[in-house]
Amino acid sequence: MNDILAGAWVYRSFLNVQDHLDPTQPLGERLLFGQGELVFDSVVGHDDVRGQLSFRSDPPTQQDARLEMVGRIEHGTPHRIRLRGTGVAGTSAEGWVYDYVGYLAPEWADGKDQVPAIVGTVIRSAAHGNAPAGVVASFVAVAQEFPEPRIVIPLPEPVIRMLAGEKHRLHHLLWHSLRQFWLSRDVSDETREHIRKLGWEPPRLGTESGKTAVDNGSGIDFLFMHREMISHVAHMMHGLGLDPIQHWSEPPQPGAVRAEPDFTRAHPELPVPGNPDGFVVPPAWHWPSSLNLERRIHALKSDEYYWSRMRWWDREFKNPERLSRLTLGQLGALLEFSIHNDMHMRWASVPRLAEGTKVPAGRGIGDIDSKWADPSNDYLGDFYSSHVNPVFWRLHGWVDDRIEDWFAAHEAAHPGEVQRTDVGGLPWFHGKNWVEHDQPWAKPQQGFDVDTMKQVVHLLFPPPLVDPVAAITLARPAVVSQQSATEFFFGRELETPLE
Template identity: 50%
Template sequence: MINEQLAGVWTYRSFLNVPEEVGDFNKIKFGEGELVFEMKSEPGTIRGQLAFRSEKPDPKDARLFIYGYIEKSNFRFQGTGVKKTDAEDWVYDYNGEITPNWIDGTEKKTIMTGTVIRSVPHDGKPAGVVGSFIAVKREFLEPSQVIPLPENVLSMLSTRMHRLHHSVWHSVRDRWTRLDETKKNEIRKRGWQPGEIDDERPSITPYEDPIVLNGSGEDFLFMHRKMIMHVNSMMTEPIKGWSVIPAPGPYLIEPKFDNGNISVFPPGNPNGFTVPPLWITGNEEFDRRNAQLKSDGHYWSRMKWWDRKFKNPQYLATLTLYELGSLIEWSVHNDMHIRWASVPSDKDLVPIPTGRDERDINALKWDRTSYDFLGDTYSAHVNPVFWRLHGWVDDRINDWFEAHETVHKGQIERIQIDGVPWFKSDKWVLNDRPWDGPVHSHSDEHSIAQMEELNEIIYGVKPQSFELDQHRSVPPLTWF
């Protein structure tokens, strides 16, 4: 029972045991960070990670590897520094317990309290210093628990075929300009270059600037429209995209009654669209970006503006289809993926703050239906939020066409490509055939083996040979 209570992400705060009144918490602050406990470990044991934001001028982050054991309602664990971080010489020991809840309390949280001792000296600080700690568990219901996809759809999207196709498609077009010619030629041999041999269409430059004018934006819009149609064909009712990008919560929903009290803002994630809590990866650039994108300010200053901008008919009527696709992909679309992403976890529901290594496509680890991290192209499409945000993107295609019909009536001709409603190549549409991968890539076992080869070509590790290092620090995927 206590394993289940401990498992998850906690906000950790420790303080020095000073008996005098201080008035300012910072005067007795011992440490503040993020504590992550694994869902499954050996019976009676606990494992995890405690991460702090480093205060050094040139920070490498500060992380402790946690290992300990449980005795009835108490637990003890030791934190040892992770190599190549600012905490690599640290050793701290902890003794704590889960604090009982008040029966009549409101807004109940799961709390742990205890004491901590610096077991060895480091950075000029002496051993033996004792403090107290409080940790508050972050309660959050994942979208899959609130707005789950139907079992048949979830099973289909979780297959290796669909995971690899979505991942490899993004990988080759997003990394094409950074691959050497040897790798490019191996990819061309398998027909997986982004676009046609005489019309290769990478999506970004070596400096990760979006390429707006080469037609890659049309590929992005077409491939995802085709995915949406496939999923909706399996649904009793199609999944509707967001009509408006959701504003920050809390969300007013039907009141709930608890012991006679009305609660209109239930905790957790009442409609599936609450922005998940932050987590620390140790990659400073990503952590700063994640914090910014999840903030209320980013919604009101950028996302709300994009929501209006990409619906404005006067603006849309000035854009080609390929401009529309690239501009959306590399702005609001990418930001939505990160904003609604939760901390990823592996096959044992162990939180992996840095995410799946892009080289690692071990089916036993990552092909389960519960792996639906929105920050990874191997898993994003398994998350129910994916279909709401991509539905929003897809609706902008219709807005674009209607805007042109008003301003440039008859200049854009509707056609179908592979049963997908699309547009004939002309002044406003560049490609005769948008690229969504080789024709055979959607169908047989051979294509699975081929896509595994492509992953090895791009990243350099065979699919079943990659062993995850507990102490690794790999930057998470930050594009889609």
């Protein structure tokens, strides 16, 4: 239940002034008792609540008043939160004790742009300095939006412009789409022939008959294409005089939503409350068209899922004994349709348009309207946008590092059977028994022509027919542009032999 609290809130307390106030005086001076940052930790498995209320100066100092908040959330209508705030030793709040009772404000059925709020009262339970005990004030805490990684760990502006451009959005969308839906019954032979003539027929498929294609070498394409993307961005970073984006050594553990500044620095900065390192898991959201997908997203964002499944995958894909039995294509296929897909959705936030409007189901699979072109569209649950997100490069760095683990495992188990080579300027591998083919598919031979890619998108995901008679008489695919891209890519159940 405390997940409804986890994250950062703006805290304001107000004097309970009974008299009418002088309207010529600033309202803050007349009513405001205190204003600070309230951050609730995520606590698993019970209704305990922990967090911190801080009153920061600018720039922050070690003496800034901070209270450790401990309490419980009590079920009801509305929910009630009881907290005790105790001043942190070594800060200006040392010796402070305040008690809080707040109620989670109910939502209006017809409310517009509602923001979660806690409304309640606070009492000074222990005197400090010249401040007497027993003083009561009212408070309101307003939930802040989840701080997105693009704010906390932004990519350089030239890299963002490149990744958010039409060419890269269309390429990433088509590469994944065609590998998954080329032989779908919703795609006609005529459509496939049109796409074939445009040079976009995939040589191998990622899924076949509702199953992950483990043994056809398509996993090599997955690994190589993303290695090429990583190399391209690393080259841009080098050209800007910057270090490459650091890969995750493991999927980040469920972490703290608050952190203190590094006061050893000359100019300490406050880590962003609610997502201090950029890797806090964003909250789940209501899925309007698929209850099963909503439940799945809630589950894979949980701490339990991380410890019971994601950590198991991390160990398995680093296990030399296991890796030495896999071909390179098998490794790529198993990675793609297990931990890779789930990392995308675990770190995905609710999709939004550029002006901030939430679109819970995200982009329609064939909708490439300019409204989705803004760099802020970096939603990890859609291949049209996921590569714009800073987290994408961390998680795909983790995936890419598994290739080197695979090579090391084969060198130890059967030396010389897999050898290093070069494909298109990228370090790669060959080996008769362990590398299924030597022609990884990352893009068509003719390259990235934007107009051609748009044509392929419209062929693969056509808009719905307006004429109902034509819709009946013409053989049109059932896959239409309005259907959710997330449901297409991440909402289907595939048989993937992981055990």
